Amino acid sequence: MIYLDNAASTWPKPPRVATAVAEAISEYGANPGRGTHRLAQRAAAAVADTRRQLATLLRVSNPDDIVFTHNATEGLNLAILGVLMPGDHAVTTTFEHNSVRRPLEALRRAGVIDLTYVAGDERNGVDPDDIRRVLRPNTKLIAVTHASNVLGTLLDIGGIAKVAKECGVLLLVDAAQTIGAMPVDPGTWQADMVAFPGHKGLYGPQGTGGLYLRPGLDVRPLHYGGTGGYSDRIDQPPVRPYRYESGTLNTPGIAGLGEGVKFVLEMGVDQIQKHNQALIDRLYDGLSDIPGIRITGPPRGTPRADLISFSVEGVDAAEMAVLLNDHYDIAVRAGLHCAPLAHEVAGTLETGLIRVSVGWFNTVDDIDACVGAVGELAAALRL
Numbered sequence: 073m074i075y076l077d078n079a080a081s082t083w084p085k086p087p088r089v090a091t092a093v094a095e096a097i098s099e100y101g102a103n104p105g106r107g108t109h110r111l112a113q114r115a116a117a118a119v120a121d122t123r124r125q126l127a128t129l130l131r132v133s134n135p136d137d138i139v140f141t142h143n144a145t146e147g148l149n150l151a152i153l154g155v156l157m158p159g160d161h162a163v164t165t166t167f168e169h170n171s172v173r174r175p176l177e178a179l180r181r182a183g184v185i186d187l188t189y190v191a192g193d194e195r196n197g198v199d200p201d202d203i204r205r206v207l208r209p210n211t212k213l214i215a216v217t218h219a220s221n222v223l224g225t226l227l228d229i230g231g232i233a234k235v236a237k238e239c240g241v242l243l244l245v246d247a248a249q250t251i252g253a254m255p256v257d258p259g260t261w262q263a264d265m266v267a268f269p270g271h272k273g274l275y276g277p278q279g280t281g282g283l284y285l286r287p288g289l290d291v292r293p294l295h296y297g298g299t300g301g302y303s304d305r306i307d308q309p310p311v312r313p314y315r316y317e318s319g320t321l322n323t324p325g326i327a328g329l330g331e332g333v334k335f336v337l338e339m340g341v342d343q344i345q346k347h348n349q350a351l352i353d354r355l356y357d358g359l360s361d362i363p364g365i366r367i368t369g370p371p372r373g374t375p376r377a378d379l380i381s382f383s384v385e386g387v388d389a390a391e392m393a394v395l396l397n398d399h400y401d402i403a404v405r406a407g408l409h410c411a412p413l414a415h416e417v418a419g420t421l422e423t424g425l426i427r428v429s430v431g432w433f434n435t436v437d438d439i440d441a442c443v444g445a446v447g448e449l450a451a452a453l454r455l
């Protein structure tokens with residue numbers, strides 16, 4: 073199968089990821105941080121090693137400022153539910169995934185917070201000054217995605233962070249579509265929190281992810297429970313990362329994630345970015361030649377996330393995706409991609425879009441096969 077659904081989860085993974093998962097299960101399946109014996113220590117060392125790799129990638133000086141979660145969604149929930157209090161106001165954008173929108177909307181609908189959406193356009197994302205204009209004295213949080221998972225549009229995180237700092241508002245960045253594929257740098261951005269998945273651009277297993285928390289920022293935990301240490305305390309320990317990592321960790325997944333991050337570090341984010349962007353440019357050119365096609369998001373040559381979503385006039389997006397799977401063995405994704413507001417930006421809420429997303433293991437041949445198949449199907453279906 074030609075796999076072009078890397079924005080959902082990258083696949084395949086570097087073989088060392090599966091090796092590390094298997095080793096964690098078959099060689100040292102003990103509980104990390106829950107014992108002093110050799111196997112528990114080995115499990116704890118694997119977890120600590122992955123945290124260090126992530127700190128290197130994110131250029132974070134203290135690895136304990138990164139806490140493990142099960143995916144990006146859990147990190148986003150921890151951040152949003154952990155800082156917002158009754159009477160607060162939050163600001164977000166029309167590019168957000170439901171993983172940002174739904175926790176915010178749940179708080180709004182329960183009468184806990186007020187919420188404002190700032191709109192933007194497919195090419196430029198959101199203007200930081202438009203965010204500045206909607207801030208209120210009680211605005212506590214700006215929650216924004218680094219890149220739209222539907223349109224590929226990149227948001228100006230540096231500019232938004234500047235507004236947040238000047239106005240004393242916390243900034244949460246959803247790096248789900250960019251981590252590992254382009255620089256994600258909480259320090260340079262001065263972001264307070266950055267949530268990320270382990271199973272996309274970091275090439276780790278599903279069931280992994282994390283949240284970076286700025287030093288000194290107190291966030292209420294999402295889960296309460298056993299943390300291995302500090303067992304004499306009734307309260308959740310104040311110490312990171314334990315405060316946020318109750319219950320037994322996903323050691324095999326985290327060990328696999330560590331190898332995924334090492335792979336990204338060894339390849340270099342720059343090289344991965346160049347490879348993926350070259351494929352995206354080729355895809356853009358190939359699709360552009362197909363009659364009736366509409367490509368969404370930034371124009372060719374403009375930086376974007378490693379995906380292109382498109383529609384073909386008169387062709388149902390879901391049908392196209394099914395036919396690509398059934399007749400060409402090509403995996404893409406059709407529909408709303410959990411981000412209906414981004415479809416409002418593009419005017420594609422009713423029709424949905426077909427999303428093609430690339431990763432390090434895709435080749436020029438994959439792109440050419442996809443363009444060829446889309447062209448054939450478009451010609452046949454538009455008749």
Ligand SMILES: Cc1ncc(COP(=O)(O)O)c(C=O)c1O
Nearest residue numbers: 143144145169171221246248269
């Ligand atoms: C922009 C964005 N945010 C959040 C998520 C949720 O990620 P996860 O599935 O790791 O929870 C995704 C997943 O597709 C995404 O694209």
